[in-house]
Amino acid sequence: MSDKTNSKPETGAFFARDRAWHPPAFTPGYKTSVLRSPxxxxxxxxxxxxxxxxxxxxxxxxxxxxxDLIHNFAKPGESAIGERIIVHGRVLDERGRPVPGVLVExxxxxxxxxxxxxxxxxxxxxxxxxxxxxxxxxxEEGHYAFRTVRPGxxxxxxxxxxWRPAHIHFSIFGHGFAQRLITQMYFEGDPMIWKCPIVGTIxxxxxxxxxxxxxxxxxxxxxxxxxxxxxxxLRGRRSTLFENRLEGN
Amino acid sequence: xQQIGYLKETPSQTAGPYVHIGLTPNYCEIGGIYDTDLGISxxxxxxxxxxxxxxxxxxxxxxxxxxDAVVEIWQADSAGLYNSPAxxxxxxxxxxxxxxxxxxxxxxxxxxxxxxxxGRVPYKDGRRMAPHITLWIVARGIxxxxxxxMYFPDExxxxxxxxxxxxxxxxxxxxxxxxxxEGSVYTFDVHLQGDKETVFLDI
Numbered sequence: 460m461s462d463k464t465n466s467k468p469e470t471g472a473f474f475a476r477d478r479a480w481h482p483p484a485f486t487p488g489y490k491t492s493v494l495r496s497p498x499x500x501x502x503x504x505x506x507x508x509x510x511x512x513x514x515x516x517x518x519x520x521x522x523x524x525x526x527d528l529i530h531n532f533a534k535p536g537e538s539a540i541g542e543r544i545i546v547h548g549r550v551l552d553e554r555g556r557p558v559p560g561v562l563v564e565x566x567x568x569x570x571x572x573x574x575x576x577x578x579x580x581x582x583x584x585x586x587x588x589x590x591x592x593x594x595x596x597x598x599e600e601g602h603y604a605f606r607t608v609r610p611g612x613x614x615x616x617x618x619x620x621x622w623r624p625a626h627i628h629f630s631i632f633g634h635g636f637a638q639r640l641i642t643q644m645y646f647e648g649d650p651m652i653w654k655c656p657i658v659g660t661i662x663x664x665x666x667x668x669x670x671x672x673x674x675x676x677x678x679x680x681x682x683x684x685x686x687x688x689x690x691x692x693l694r695g696r697r698s699t700l701f702e703n704r705l706e707g708n
Numbered sequence: 709x710q711q712i713g714y715l716k717e718t719p720s721q722t723a724g725p726y727v728h729i730g731l732t733p734n735y736c737e738i739g740g741i742y743d744t745d746l747g748i749s750x751x752x753x754x755x756x757x758x759x760x761x762x763x764x765x766x767x768x769x770x771x772x773x774x775x776d777a778v779v780e781i782w783q784a785d786s787a788g789l790y791n792s793p794a795x796x797x798x799x800x801x802x803x804x805x806x807x808x809x810x811x812x813x814x815x816x817x818x819x820x821x822x823x824x825x826x827g828r829v830p831y832k833d834g835r836r837m838a839p840h841i842t843l844w845i846v847a848r849g850i851x852x853x854x855x856x857x858m859y860f861p862d863e864x865x866x867x868x869x870x871x872x873x874x875x876x877x878x879x880x881x882x883x884x885x886x887x888x889x890e891g892s893v894y895t896f897d898v899h900l901q902g903d904k905e906t907v908f909l910d911i
Binding site for chain 1: 713714715716717718719720721722723724725726727728729730731733736737738740741742743746768769770772774776780782783784790791792793794795796805806807814829830831832837840842844846847848849850851852853854855857871872875876881900901902905906907908909910911
């Protein structure tokens with residue numbers, strides 16, 4: 460599955476997750492979490508080989524337009540409607556090291572806030588040229604990039620008048636299954652961010668700020684597309700210096 | 709004092725009800741972007757080992773099947789090797805991915821994987837763990853992906869010496885990690901909450 464590289468893969472266990480930084484499971488302001496949250500404590504164990512390993516995907520899975528949501532569902536010669544943007548950034552670990560060769564998947568609503576999904580009933584129109592998904596694999600420095608249209612805000616049946624801020628969902632693989640992460644990216648300056656019960660599941664304002672992508676004027680392409688920069692941090696790995704060896708003790 | 713200089717992990721958010729758009733677009737009728745949905749096939753004709761089916765449901769605190777989840781599994785091959793660059797003990801079966809992804813059905817909430825029974829892999833101290841499959845579950849209403857493990861009911865001896873199962877203080881909960889077997893089909897229902905709540909892991 461993996462591409463060949465010359466560097467020896469790191470095999471240490473991951474830093475313990477700071478679960479006070481992440482949203483807790485039970486967050487009644489987000490109603491669906493009430494019946495979908497475990498009530499018993501999680502069973503903790505330091506990473507075993509079952510978690511410090513994980514799938515790695517080669518570039519062969521990628522199609523030419525996989526990171527171009529403006530065109531990857533559009534009819535020939537046409538394109539998605541909306542504010543054209545580039546979203547790019549780096550996948551790093553907690554030690555600040557780039558995480559190369561990992562799959563990043565993203566999905567979103569169209570410019571009007573409508574998802575292409577049969578369970579979705581919002582009255583805003585479907586864009587016939589917009590599917591809403593894409594993927595990329597990080598390069599040697601951990602960079603990924605895609606272009607898309609900025610998604611619209613979206614109402615949802617939680618409170619009487621709850622609206623999601625404009626957001627793009629991200630799914631990230633690291634090098635170990637314990638690094639697996641799904642999150643959401645928000646946009647700088649959106650006043651909806653601070654009203655959202657899903658954003659509000661995160662207890663720490665500084666953690667919320669970590670999900671807000673700034674406008675990246677430097678990478679904005681004149682007369683074409685603005686840019687937003689969104690860096691993602693995965694769990695770091697311990698050095699293996701003092702680990703018991705799995706074999707060969 | 710010096711700063712220790714670590715970054716904070718990006719906080720998790722729910723995958724939401726439309727997670728299928730991103731992870732399994734063909735399943736939700738967005739065709740033509742990817743040839744196939746990633747993770748729908750783990751084996752081929754040459755895969756070594758005993759073929760098994762793993763299926764189950766995710767049940768909420770009211771016992772209602774969760775029909776909008778996505779389940780991913782990760783496991784060793786039949787010889788107990790992981791198909792991962794971090795696997796230092798040998799080379800895993802090239803005809804087995806070790807990783808699968810399946811949505812729970814919008815009709816009946818069932819997920820299903822065609823895979824092989826994994827071999828035993830070592831714990832950190834060299835003891836052998838019992839054969840197991842790691843599951844990761846995301847859905848609307850789940851703020852951070854849930855990790856758990858499925859063990860095999862026909863491996864009682866190995867399960868009895870498994871280091872993870874041994875750490876479960878409330879012994880009546882060990883059974884929540886052990887699948888039911890009918891022929892080559894293993895059924896593993898995950899209870900998110902309540903009396904039968906599955907043991908979830910902080911790994």
